[in-house]
Amino acid sequence: MKIRKAVFPAAGLGTRFLPATKSQPKEMLPLVDKPVIQYVIEEAMASGIDNIIIVTGRGKNAIEDHFDVSYELEKILEGRGKTDLLEQVRAISKMVSISYVRQKEALGLGHAILVAKPLIGEEPFAVLLGDDIIDAEVPCTQQMISVFERHQSSVLATQVVEGPDISRYGVIKGEPVGADSEPARTYHVQDLVEKPPYSEAPSNLAIIGRYILTPEIFEVLEHTRADKSGEIQLTNGLRLLLERQSVHAYRFEGKRYDAGDKLGFLIATVEFALKRDDLGADFANYLRGLKF
Numbered sequence: 001m002k003i004r005k006a007v008f009p010a011a012g013l014g015t016r017f018l019p020a021t022k023s024q025p026k027e028m029l030p031l032v033d034k035p036v037i038q039y040v041i042e043e044a045m046a047s048g049i050d051n052i053i054i055v056t057g058r059g060k061n062a063i064e065d066h067f068d069v070s071y072e073l074e075k076i077l078e079g080r081g082k083t084d085l086l087e088q089v090r091a092i093s094k095m096v097s098i099s100y101v102r103q104k105e106a107l108g109l110g111h112a113i114l115v116a117k118p119l120i121g122e123e124p125f126a127v128l129l130g131d132d133i134i135d136a137e138v139p140c141t142q143q144m145i146s147v148f149e150r151h152q153s154s155v156l157a158t159q160v161v162e163g164p165d166i167s168r169y170g171v172i173k174g175e176p177v178g179a180d181s182e183p184a185r186t187y188h189v190q191d192l193v194e195k196p197p198y199s200e201a202p203s204n205l206a207i208i209g210r211y212i213l214t215p216e217i218f219e220v221l222e223h224t225r226a227d228k229s230g231e232i233q234l235t236n237g238l239r240l241l242l243e244r245q246s247v248h249a250y251r252f253e254g255k256r257y258d259a260g261d262k263l264g265f266l267i268a269t270v271e272f273a274l275k276r277d278d279l280g281a282d283f284a285n286y287l288r289g290l291k292f
């Protein structure tokens, strides 16, 4: 089956980015001049997905407004003859058809995905988290779709995280599949653990915010118990899914930026700005002149 739909959970509280996220969704923080969620939606579109579902919550209206038509702004830009900016603004609202579904309470990533069930139905789908911005020659979601097409199973994106930082992630225990690369890129998942202590991590393969999920995940999430903090964790749902069907993990090609974390966001901002034709050279000059 073809992957046509993608879910973008964006109903989290974004506490790591307070106070910026008190009245503004973290998905709308600009990386240079584009909100982070737009990068992720562009990745899904470049991977052949044309049906986008954003899970929003309270205080997230700015996301809907960003992808909507803004008549007033268009009129003003038109009147001022700012055709370049006008084109950019129009392109955003014409990008793709987006549906919104509301998660009334931030009850966890697993719950946010469950809320999208009526809009997905009985087909495999992608999940993309705006916290992870991935710069890759072949869009990460497209790489994941290729693995799904080969194995017809759920696929989790992973990357190697060395040292104690691994305990900030969901971590897989996996058996390499075939010889697609050395070390392997594709793994048959045997188990997964959420945020293990460094000494107990089953591998150095951390789960990153890109997933291809089979529709069975919904039934499994409906039976996944909330954790101590009252949240339904996707990792716990995936463990139940593993009992029913095989799940693969894929070590994607590309560089991932953790845009949900302050330092990760700053690193992404600097690197994306340096790559820009219109800003890169001047920004590099400025950085070279800084005294540390």
Ligand code: UTP
Pocket (backbone or CB within 6 Å): 009, 010, 011, 012, 013, 014, 015, 016, 017, 055, 103, 105, 106, 107, 108, 109, 111, 112, 129, 130, 131, 260
């Ligand atoms: P995070 O674990 O990063 O949580 O969620 P968060 O609340 O957004 O941010 P911090 O940790 O407090 O700073 C991972 C993804 O799952 C979504 C978030 O929007 C983010 O894309 N999410 C999380 C939901 O949609 N609903 C939830 O209840 C929790």
